[in-house]
Amino acid sequence: MKKQIILLFILSKLTLSAQFLPQVGFGTNDAIQKDDAKIKAWATGCTVVRGWINIMNKSLGKASFGTESNAIGVAGGSTLVSLGDSGTAILTFVKPIKNGIGADFAVFENAFLFENAGLAFMELAFVEVSSDGNNYFRFPSESNTDFSSQLNGFGYLDASKINNLAGKYINNYGTPFDLEELKTVVGLDVDNITHVKIIDVIGIVTGNKSQKDSKNQIINDPFPTPFTTCGFDLDAVGVLNENILNGISDFSYSDDVKIFPSLINKNEIITINTKKNIQKIEFLNLMGFTIPLDLLNKIQNNYQYSINENCTKGMNFIKIYTDNQIVLKKIIIE
Ligand SMILES: [Ca+2]
Ligand SMILES: [Ca+2]
DSSP: OHHHHHHHHHHHHHHHHOOSOOOTTSSOOOOEETTOTTOOEEOOEEEEEOOBSOTTOGGGOBOOOSOGGGGSSSOOSSSOEEOOBTOEEEEEEEEEEOOOSSOOEEEEOOBEEETTTTEEEOOOEEEEEESSSSOOEEOOOEEOSOOSSOOOTTOOEEGGGEESOBTOSBTTEEEEEOGGGGTTOTTOOTTOEEEEEEEEOOOOOSSTTOOBOTTSOBOOOOOOOOSTTOSOEEOEEEESSBOTTSSHHHHHOOTTEEEEOSEEOTTOEEEEEESSOEEEEEEEETTSOEEEEOEEEEETTEEEEEOOTTSOSEEEEEEEEESSOEEEEEEEEO
């Protein structure tokens, strides 16, 4: 009898804890399909700091699958970048994200369904935003998945127990985030979000590497996943609400980075003059399509790059990454 009561108690607790929207295909949900017309833009820049294949056994090294460019542009499942245990990705955009009606951006992972129970193999990530590129603020997350025993590397999760963690929905369906939830945060301008940071949830349920949601519950996520593809597999970040008044014109203004000529033909050379250290530059068109450009020459403060065949004609941008700033400069290709 006692056993039955305990079982009933556990069952009712499990039912109560399934309080969030279910997986795509298993009832009303708020997933953003990748072709949804509400998506106005996609991330145009991505910087990844890889995490470990197994944070408890660092001799295995770090995740290595995919490249940063795989997280740029439209969602589509086949091109991904794996973050590894506790790995991070920072996404940037041509125009800042603003707090409009409903969800403001969506994060796409490659989770897939397990049989027919609404469960899916997914890997989760915390999501943070910044309006200055320095100070990041985390969305309050909840994971009601039981954490009394570790989900192994092939474990399945129930989306209805998860809220505000990226990776909740299956591939081609983004997990939405609404900046309204962060509008009272001091130091954050929710109408001018320039950076979105994705942080792999390690997922281990015991020891000092376990991580908690904003309700102080340990997050159970498949662990270990000892492959080069381990950790959160970032596919894309789509923007639903853009701040069309800000962005390009603001970014373009930087007196200490000069570019010439601003009118150029393909296969000609552009020069960027700056005292700053340039880490890399990319060609960027208005559709958010980017091409990394190779440094040909550096003479004192002049960095020279060739505009290659793949660069599109018309008005475009050169995105310049310095040590502490990203600068966009307009160029016209004839
Ligand atoms: Ca909103
Ligand atoms: Ca993980």
